[in-house]
Amino acid sequence: MSSATPRINFKYLSEFEGKTIRIVGKVGEKQGNNVILHTTDNGQVIVDRSNNLEKNYQTNNVEVLGVWNNNQLSELTFFNLSDNFDFDTHNQMIDLSMKHKEIFM
């Protein structure tokens, strides 16, 4: 099996229950150990940061890599993204990559 951690957005989450995925979003409200992530397709994801609390998001846009389970993303790590990140194009890229899964997963 490949060690892929696919880049997805909100609408594809249901296909990846229990899997490790990457999701890009705008950092939203903090709720204890959780953070709301606003995805590129206007979805909202609850990110559980318990395993990675010592590192803080340093930018407004981040890519979170974690395990999607029970409507929560358990963060393993994240990557800071530049402020000029184009959400729309990224969203379209995700849709395209889903049509060409053969080179992505």
Add this chain to the structure above:
Amino acid sequence: MTNNSNENVIVRTITPLTIRQIQLSTESEGNTFKIDKEFVMNVSLVGTVIKVLDGNTYTNYTIDDGTGQLNVRKFKRNKQNNMDDQEEQEGQEEGEKKKSEQIENPFENKYVRIIGNLKEYKNQKSFSVTKITEITDSNQITTHFLEAILVHMQRTKGILKKEQATSQESQIKEEKIEIQKETNNNNNNNNIISQQNTTQILGLALKDKALRLISSNQTSSGISLQELSKELKSTEEEIREIVDFFLDQGQIYITIDDEHFRSTD
């Protein structure tokens, strides 16, 4: 592109790939790999550095681009000066201690763009890094994967369709312009003809009316040019033309002066 058994293939392009594509590629000729049925030598990747192992002759980076993981090697220039391109710029300003720190963790957990050479080495894939740079504009992540998709589609489904469509489109456009030109010409001709027709018809109607008016006038001095002009709502010049015509025909004659007319009937 034909090839013998060894490295006679030279590919001058840089192919944007995903690590998955590299993992899945099995086809090779000589030492050169084929992906999507095309030879690839220079490859670009975008991913995060998850591990750095610093050795004597090379640094090993483990890259994860979301499609898979790959070990890539950046060979060091010489044993004494153990620095990468990017580090050289930064290292010059800092002390020895910091330099060694940078060598250990220059790109760890960061998104990088890697350009390198994909080769077969002892029946295994080997990727030697030509250049590794940190990505500062994250949109490059998106564009890299879009480029990989594009090249993949071009190489598997063909580049021609879009180009064909474009050339067909422009052909159709040219034809349309031609047709329009012809139509315009036709229209213009038709317009001229119809205008002429209308004028002729209107002219005939006016002449009829003029003749009737002249005929109906029983006075000895006849009807004047001004009266005709007024009755027929035309200019005197137009009436003049009409009466000249009838005068030539002999259907009317002038009476007290050349502005008064009577019908010969």
